[in-house]
Amino acid sequence: MALRITVIGTGYLGATHAAAMAELGFEVLGLDIVPEKIEMLSAGRVPMYEPGLEEILKKHVAGIEGSSGRLRFTTSWEEVAEFGDVHFVCTNTPQKHGEYACDMSYVESAFDSLAPLLTRPVLVVGKSTVPVGSAARLAARLVELAPVGEGAELAWNPEFLREGFAVNDTLHPDRIVVGVESERAEKLLREVYAGPLAEGSPFVVTDFPTAELVKTSANSFLATKISFINAMAEVCEAADGDVVKLAEAIGHDERIGKKFLRAGIGFGGGCLPKDIRAFMARAGELGADQALTFLREVDSINMRRRGHMVELAREAVGGSSFLGKRVAVLGATFKPDSDDVRDSPALNVAGQIHLQGGQVTVFDPKGMDNARRLFPTLGYADTALDAVRGADVVLHLTEWREFRELDPEALGEAVGRRIILDGRNALDPEVWRGAGWTYRAMGRPKA
Ligand code: UDX
Numbered sequence: 001m002a003l004r005i006t007v008i009g010t011g012y013l014g015a016t017h018a019a020a021m022a023e024l025g026f027e028v029l030g031l032d033i034v035p036e037k038i039e040m041l042s043a044g045r046v047p048m049y050e051p052g053l054e055e056i057l058k059k060h061v062a063g064i065e066g067s068s069g070r071l072r073f074t075t076s077w078e079e080v081a082e083f084g085d086v087h088f089v090c091t092n093t094p095q096k097h098g099e100y101a102c103d104m105s106y107v108e109s110a111f112d113s114l115a116p117l118l119t120r121p122v123l124v125v126g127k128s129t130v131p132v133g134s135a136a137r138l139a140a141r142l143v144e145l146a147p148v149g150e151g152a153e154l155a156w157n158p159e160f161l162r163e164g165f166a167v168n169d170t171l172h173p174d175r176i177v178v179g180v181e182s183e184r185a186e187k188l189l190r191e192v193y194a195g196p197l198a199e200g201s202p203f204v205v206t207d208f209p210t211a212e213l214v215k216t217s218a219n220s221f222l223a224t225k226i227s228f229i230n231a232m233a234e235v236c237e238a239a240d241g242d243v244v245k246l247a248e249a250i251g252h253d254e255r256i257g258k259k260f261l262r263a264g265i266g267f268g269g270g271c272l273p274k275d276i277r278a279f280m281a282r283a284g285e286l287g288a289d290q291a292l293t294f295l296r297e298v299d300s301i302n303m304r305r306r307g308h309m310v311e312l313a314r315e316a317v318g319g320s321s322f323l324g325k326r327v328a329v330l331g332a333t334f335k336p337d338s339d340d341v342r343d344s345p346a347l348n349v350a351g352q353i354h355l356q357g358g359q360v361t362v363f364d365p366k367g368m369d370n371a372r373r374l375f376p377t378l379g380y381a382d383t384a385l386d387a388v389r390g391a392d393v394v395l396h397l398t399e400w401r402e403f404r405e406l407d408p409e410a411l412g413e414a415v416g417r418r419i420i421l422d423g424r425n426a427l428d429p430e431v432w433r434g435a436g437w438t439y440r441a442m443g444r445p446k447a
Contacts, residue, residue, distance in 0.1 A: 002026060003191060006084035008110050010037055010073065012166060012270075012340075013127060013159055014090030015046060016053055020170040021088075022060035022071035024195045029083045030073045038073045049339035049366045052167040081117035086192060087124045089114075090159075095274040102131060102278035111138055115145035118152045123188045127159045129215050129275055131282040135179060135208035155185045156208050158215035163269065164337030171195075175202045179211025216282075219275040220295060225260040226267050227301040233263035233443025234301075234308075243443030244425050263443045265345040265397060265423040266305035268334035273299070273343050305442070309349045309395070309423050310356075312440060316393040316419050322358030326416060328391035329353075330384055331398025331424075332364035332371035339366040341374055346397035349423070354378050363387035365400050385414055393419045399426035408435035 003026060007018040010032040018030040032038050040047050044058040044067075058064055060071040074080065080087065091106040107128050114124070124142060126135060139154035146152035156179035161169035176193050180186045186205055190197060197203055206214070233243040243263045251258030267273065276295045283292040317325040327350075334344040341347050347362075354360040354377065361379040364371060368380060381387035384403065388394050388411055396403055404426060412418050412435055420432055422441040432439040433447075440446060 003085045003188070004029070004083055005192070006031060006080045006087045008032075008080065008087060008089050008114065009091035009106070009128075010041055011090065011092055012048065012050065012163060013092075013161065014088070015041060015048075015057070016050065016161060016166040016170050017088060017090055017127065017159070018071060018073075019053060019056045019060060020167065021192075022068065023056050023171060024192075026070065026192075027083075028060075028071045029080055030071070031075065031077070031080045032073070033075065035075055038075050041073045049337075050166050051164065051337055056167060077113045077117055081114060081119075085122055086188060087114060087122060088127055088157075089124065090127045092270075093128050093130055093278075094270075095277060100277040100281040102129075102274065102281075104130065104134065107134070107138070111141055112145065115142050115152065116147070118142075118146040118148050120148055121151035122148075122153070123185055124152060124154050125189070126154065126156045129158065129219075129271070129278075130212055131278060132209050132212040132216070132286075133282075135212055139181070139208070153182060153185055155180045155189060156211040157189065158211060160215070160218065163340055164335060172199060173201050175204055177204045177206065177211055177214050179206050179208040181208070216275055216279040219272055220279055220292075220298075222260055223267055223272045223276050223302070224294070224298050226262075226272075227298040229261045229263045230266055230305055230443075231301050234304075236443040240445055241443075242445055244441075262425060264305070264425050265309050265349060265442070266302040268343040268345045268348070269340060270342040273302070306345050306348045306352070308442065309345075309397070309421070310352045312421050312442070313349075313353060313358075313393055313395060316421060316438075316440070317358075322353055322356045325358050325392045326390050327353050327358045327360045328388040328394045328415070329360055329362045330364075330387065330394065330396045330403050331367075331400060332362050333367035333398050336398055336400040337366075339370055341367050341370045344371075344398075346423070347371055347375060349395065349397055350378055351375055361387045361389075361391070364398065365402050367398075385411065389414045390416045392416050393421060395421050395423060396427055397423040399424040403427070408432045408437055412436060 005021045005026045005028045007014045007030045010030045022028045044061045044064045046054045060068045062069040062072045091110045093102045096103045135156040142152045178189045236243040247261040280292045329350040331346045363381045418437040429439045
């Protein structure tokens with residue numbers, strides 16, 4: 001009989017994973033402890049903006065006309081325990097308040113709720129990003145709490161999906177990493193991922209600690225790459241060099257590669273910042289903190305970018321204060337094609353300027369509701385054109401396609417002064433300068 005799959009926690013990761021498992025042909029039951037989320041998902045609606053997700057959800061959620069009916073959602077742990085052969089745990093692991101370490105309470109309570117209900121052999125698969133050592137501890141707890149004892153086995157299967165590409169990354173992963181302790185677990189996971197494996201996705205089998213470390217080290221590498229190019233941007237600014245050209249030139253070396261070398265206001269979001277901090281905290285606990293001290297520098301280069309953008313904006317409005325100055329901000333999300341504003345560099349810059357007395361007006365194609373919720377005192381406009389009306393300076397802080405397609409002429413008519421600061425190095429300087437704008441970007445020569 002085909003495997004029946006459950007997905008516990010239906011945030012970005014879980015909602016996408018549940019829909020993708022149904023797309024791969026499995027019967028799937030998703031659980032969340034927030035009833036409103038379950039109501040939305042059961043109606044085929046996604047609680048966040050993620051391109052393509054709503055489409056595959058609607059294709060499979062039971063009760064929707066024309067759907068396969070393979071996907072259902074619930075808040076009942078009993079139902080989940082009764083249904084599943086393989087249980088994926090996709091709960092979030094945010095940064096602890098006032099600490100670098102990650103908050104494991106959601107993962108732990110998922111295990112504590114599920115395990116006592118497991119009466120037949122199952123595989124529980126952790127997907128959340130956790131500190132190394134967690135899987136071994138959770139595996140022991142599972143056996144201790146589950147009535148079926150050692151029949152409840154754990155595997156760790158980190159997830160590498162990017163927001164904005166979550167559906168594609170889940171259906172066609174560039175690698176599948178599984179930390180397992182038995183052949184049975186490996187065999188079951190090969191069955192779950194038979195579709196992507198047939199397409200040629202590499203399958204890497206490891207022990208628990210390595211699987212956990214693959215995730216945190218991959219994110220640390222990506223963060224380091226971004227901070228590296230941003231450090232080069234600082235040097236370029238001091239030496240009158242051009243970081244965009246520099247990135248292009250070093251990227252031709254295949255060992256370096258072109259990707260993740262876009263200098264700007266740096267990385268944010270729900271993963272990279274908190275993951276590198278949790279990694280440092282965990283290394284400290286293990287007595288290996290020296291190995292990761294460079295991540296402290298990666299973090300501080302990254303956070304410095306936000307302050308630097310504020311200073312560029314201050315310079316653009318006259319050099320002293322933001323009082324009485326109108327600042328238009330294009331972009332609020334931490335990256336395009338997402339409505340996520342968690343630790344968003346764009347919103348951070350907007351907030352800093354606002355707190356220093358600037359009149360800030362923000363526009364974002366998808367992030368307005370979340371931005372308003374997080375920062376209700378900022379000004380918001382319904383379109384990019386409305387946001388820039390009368391502005392003394394325009395800040396381009398999230399590289400939405402819509403912003404690249406703006407007409408500098410039309411915008412020029414609306415602003416107070418034609419000055420644009422490109423915090424993402426994504427606009428074409430020639431086009432903007434050609435339309436009479438002063439264009440400045442981070443790590444590039446002034447004119
Ligand atoms: C990241 C990892 O890429 C993914 O593998 C992991 O599973 C979760 O964390 P995500 O948070 O969706 O994914 O965003 P990502 O595309 O990695 O971008 C992170 C941040 O870096 C964004 O704020 C982006 O604007 C910034 N960035 C990215 C740069 O500043 N420059 C670059 O060259 C690339």
